[in-house]
Amino acid sequence: METYFRDVDFTVIGSGIVGLSTAYHLRKNNPNAKIIVLEKGMLPEGASTKNAGFACFGTLSEVLWYLESNSEEEVYNLVERRFLGLQKLRSLIGNDKMDFHQNGGFELFRENDKELMQKSLENLDEINSWLKPIFKRDVYKKSGRDFDFKNIIGIIETELEGQIHTGKMMRNFVKLVNENEISILNNVEVSAVNDTGNSVEIELKNGFRFNSGKVFLCTNAFTKKLYDLDVVPARAQVLVTQPIDNLQLKGCFHMDEGFYYFRNIGNRVLFGGGRNLDLEGETTTEFAITDLIQNQLENYLREIILPKQKFEIEHRWSGIMGMGQKRNPIVEQLSQNVYCGVRLTGTGIAIGSLVGEELAELV
């Protein structure tokens, strides 16, 4: 025990994308520090291993929606941080090691989204000019493609959206952290964190206690069990089909104001969403899939996405996101020696590695 838990300078709680990035950047800034990462799962078991792998920064209608309740500066910064976060992730892990492909992102509009589509198209030029300093080009355009979808009245696309293999990304991120002399300890759940002013006393679920100089909460949806912050759990359910012959769709697709999303993984389709069917029931940290949502996903596959093709479902799973009143992550010093990087919402792949870097720099 002593070898692992004595004289610890920095303890990171949670080994999702934010925890791994925090640990890595702490090492860059503190070459001689003793750094450990504690993870309650056998593997990282939060959203980082369960997500859809969209390397995205926001659809046009999402940007317009944010602008309704946030200042222009806040929205601009959020889009910029997502885009910069993606560049950071790509440079840390490498495109090949996480199967990064820039196949584009497509926002689909159905008949009942007509107003939303019109509003988006009316604002397209203005938003493109406003975001040009970030992307150095027009980021959104009206799409001429239809991918054989049914009941879709229009598509707005961006060529800059990409996709990754999330399992490969996480496996290589863990490897990178291990190579930097950082121990990741799995099956270790933290039950309490107490800042004494000089250091932080950490209590584990099995009753063991030790001290750490500084502590970084990277616990996203599970944060409330340790600290009272504005982070609300939001379960998200996903399914993946078996391989489909002659699959036409390639890229990342968003529908129903972002409540549904799908993409190709080779010649299979990953499809997720439907939380809006039962927002209350899906506000939970319990992993589970439900008939209500899974049936709707299958209906949409049949009716809209793959109307001409037969398909079988290969896998289904759920993951838990950390949401809250605001869309931006909380990256803060909470007390003398405790810091947090949480509330990554549905775009933590984009922004997560940057949040880890920012968190490490607070020390």
Ligand SMILES: Cc1cc2nc3c(=O)[nH]c(=O)nc-3n(C[C@H](O)[C@H](O)[C@H](O)COP(=O)(O)OP(=O)(O)OC[C@H]3O[C@@H](n4cnc5c(N)ncnc54)[C@H](O)[C@@H]3O)c2cc1C
């Ligand atoms: C189904 C689904 C699809 C998604 N799709 C996308 C997408 O396509 N693109 C995108 O950008 N984002 C997507 N997201 C969101 C993205 O996955 C998250 O924003 C991101 O992974 C959050 O990273 P994190 O490190 O903050 O949290 P997490 O990955 O959740 O990591 C937190 C870790 O902390 C650990 N932990 C918690 N409490 C404790 C404790 N007390 N002691 C020890 N360990 C603890 C957990 O086990 C977990 O491993 C999706 C999420 C889900 C669920």
